[in-house]
Amino acid sequence: MTPQVPSVLAEMAQLLVRNSAPDVAPGERANALTLAAAVLGVAAEVWDAAAENLVQENRALAALLDDAAGEASLRLSALRAENARLRSLLIAAHAAAEEAGDTAREEAIWAELIASTERRKLSISPS
Amino acid sequence: MAGHPLEPRLAAYIAGRLPDAADVTVSGLERISGGASRETYRFRARWRQGDEVVARRLILRRDPPASLIDTERRVEFAAYQAFHGSAVPVPAMLWLEEADGPLDHPFFIAEEISGFQASPQLMFAGGYDAVLPRLAERKWTILGEIARADPEALGLTQVMTPVAPDACWRKELDHWEAILDSDEAEPQPIARAAIRWLGRNPPPPAQKLSVVHGDYRTGNFLYDEAGEIHGVLDWEMAHLGDPLEDLAWGFNPVWQFGRGLAGGLASQDEAIAIWERASGLVADPVALHWWILFNCVKGQGIWVGSARAFIDGGNTDPIMVYAAWWLLNAQDRAIAKVMGRL
Numbered sequence: 522m523t524p525q526v527p528s529v530l531a532e533m534a535q536l537l538v539r540n541s542a543p544d545v546a547p548g549e550r551a552n553a554l555t556l557a558a559a560v561l562g563v564a565a566e567v568w569d570a571a572a573e574n575l576v577q578e579n580r581a582l583a584a585l586l587d588d589a590a591g592e593a594s595l596r597l598s599a600l601r602a603e604n605a606r607l608r609s610l611l612i613a614a615h616a617a618a619e620e621a622g623d624t625a626r627e628e629a630i631w632a633e634l635i636a637s638t639e640r641r642k643l644s645i646s647p648s
Numbered sequence: 649m650a651g652h653p654l655e656p657r658l659a660a661y662i663a664g665r666l667p668d669a670a671d672v673t674v675s676g677l678e679r680i681s682g683g684a685s686r687e688t689y690r691f692r693a694r695w696r697q698g699d700e701v702v703a704r705r706l707i708l709r710r711d712p713p714a715s716l717i718d719t720e721r722r723v724e725f726a727a728y729q730a731f732h733g734s735a736v737p738v739p740a741m742l743w744l745e746e747a748d749g750p751l752d753h754p755f756f757i758a759e760e761i762s763g764f765q766a767s768p769q770l771m772f773a774g775g776y777d778a779v780l781p782r783l784a785e786r787k788w789t790i791l792g793e794i795a796r797a798d799p800e801a802l803g804l805t806q807v808m809t810p811v812a813p814d815a816c817w818r819k820e821l822d823h824w825e826a827i828l829d830s831d832e833a834e835p836q837p838i839a840r841a842a843i844r845w846l847g848r849n850p851p852p853p854a855q856k857l858s859v860v861h862g863d864y865r866t867g868n869f870l871y872d873e874a875g876e877i878h879g880v881l882d883w884e885m886a887h888l889g890d891p892l893e894d895l896a897w898g899f900n901p902v903w904q905f906g907r908g909l910a911g912g913l914a915s916q917d918e919a920i921a922i923w924e925r926a927s928g929l930v931a932d933p934v935a936l937h938w939w940i941l942f943n944c945v946k947g948q949g950i951w952v953g954s955a956r957a958f959i960d961g962g963n964t965d966p967i968m969v970y971a972a973w974w975l976l977n978a979q980d981r982a983i984a985k986v987m988g989r990l
Contacts, residue, residue, distance in 0.1 A: 522972075522973055522976075523833045523834055523952075523955045523959075523972060523976065524833070524955050524958045524959050524969055524972065528959070529958075532958075532964050532966075532969075533966065536964075536966065546652055546677075546679075548678040548679065549678060549679045552679060552680075553966065556965075556966035556967055556970055557966045559966070559970055560966045560969050560970050560973070563970070563973050563974075601834070604834070605834045605835055608834065608835035608837050609835045611835075611837050612835055612837045612840050615837060615840070615841055616840075616844060619844060630837075631984075631989050634837055634838055634841075634980075634984070634989075635984060635989060635990055638838075638977055638980050638981045638984065638990075641977040641980075642977060642981070643973070643977070643978075645974055646974075646977065646978045646981070647901075647902050647903075647904065647905065647906060647974075647975075647978050648901045648902050648904065648978045648979075648981050648982045648985065
């Protein structure tokens with residue numbers, strides 16, 4: 522997810538400290554805390570499956586792209602960097618398939634793209 | 649408890665704009681939730697004008713350090729001014745300040761339209777069910793009035809860049825593609841596929857050059873229990889362009905609020921019929937499909953920009969995170985649906 526969860530949690534911690542000050546206007550405090558709570562709820566929802574989803578997606582993309590690079594680390598930051606590298610390659614492969622009229626390749630790429638949106642779908646998703 | 653620290657500065661500013669007023673005070677300043685492109689506050693201002701005491705409920709819209717949408721507040725201010733008193737209900741604008749000095753960032757002040765709701769969640773919580781058809785009628789009738797209006801007669805060609813009817817699509821697509829290029833924190837393969845399709849399949853020229861509100865959707869207007877609309881808000885993306893762009897923004901699937909209806913209010917066909925009656929224009933299905941997909945890309949540009957503002961530290965308000973987390977993947981799914989892939 523973008524922005525990444527660790528930086529968001531750090532910022533929400535600072536927000537909680539700021540809003541613990543007694544001179545914050547009640548309306549502004551309520552707005553800030555309500556939104557912060559919603560953000561924390563989403564972070565909690567994605568936490569457990571985050572690494573597994575990235576590993577699954579990176580393996581699927583690597584297979585689709587016939588890319589040999591492996592998993593050097595299971596840290597989320599490393600998995601995300603690898604995911605970004607593979608998705609960038611996927612964009613080029615998708616454009617090339619369209620250019621070549623390779624509909625079978627296009628279908629395979631779209632199937633993976635739809636699968637990626639299923640992995641990333643949140644309970645609050647409007648679509 | 650002491651008042652908000654902005655109150656005395658705001659009072660000093662208003663006093664400077666009202667040379668005949670005395671004893672200007674500002675109280676009750678509080679931020680209204682939800683605004684991600686401008687900080688929005690409501691407040692009360694009082695002053696003495698001769699023997700009379702004047703009390704007004706006003707709105708302050710101030711630029712944040714970094715915005716979800718980077719726009720000229722002068723254009724937004726002019727759009728409100730142009731439609732005030734017309735069939736398109738908008739709040740009255742009072743003062744525009746583009747310097748940083750008075751309140752640290754540019755801002756404008758407007759009359760508050762008080763006593764009405766904007767929340768889509770409240771609209772769909774059950775208490776308004778009986779008036780939802782009326783709200784749909786009013787929503788797309790007002791949008792039709794915006795589409796029908798003559799931008800030149802409104803004076804808006806002075807502040808908004810005119811564009812040839814056959815160039816509207818390219819101007820908008822280039823604009824939002826450039827935002828994705830500059831702001832994306834990770835590759836966007838679905839949005840990029842949509843952009844390629846849009847470029848290969850341009851729509852027909854706009855049937856007229858219209859004012860485009862740019863964010864006309866459920867949630868950006870004030871409504872009441874009778875289903876009447878009292879104010880169209882959030883004109884920060886207003887520009888001149890193809891009127892179908894505005895109609896199509898409301899058909900972006902992320903604005904269905906889980907109800908399977910355009911804006912949560914009506915079927916797409918019903919909305920189009922209302923809009924066509926009010927505007928006197930035609931929603932060509934092929935052109936409309938192009939603009940719906942375009943608006944999905946535009947939406948992704950906005951959510952990507954929201955994430956970027958947070959990542960760069962320009963605006964760490966939690967709304968910037970929530971908008972991105974809530975909508976980035978949902979917008980991808982909406983693109984896939986519009987392209988017939990989901």
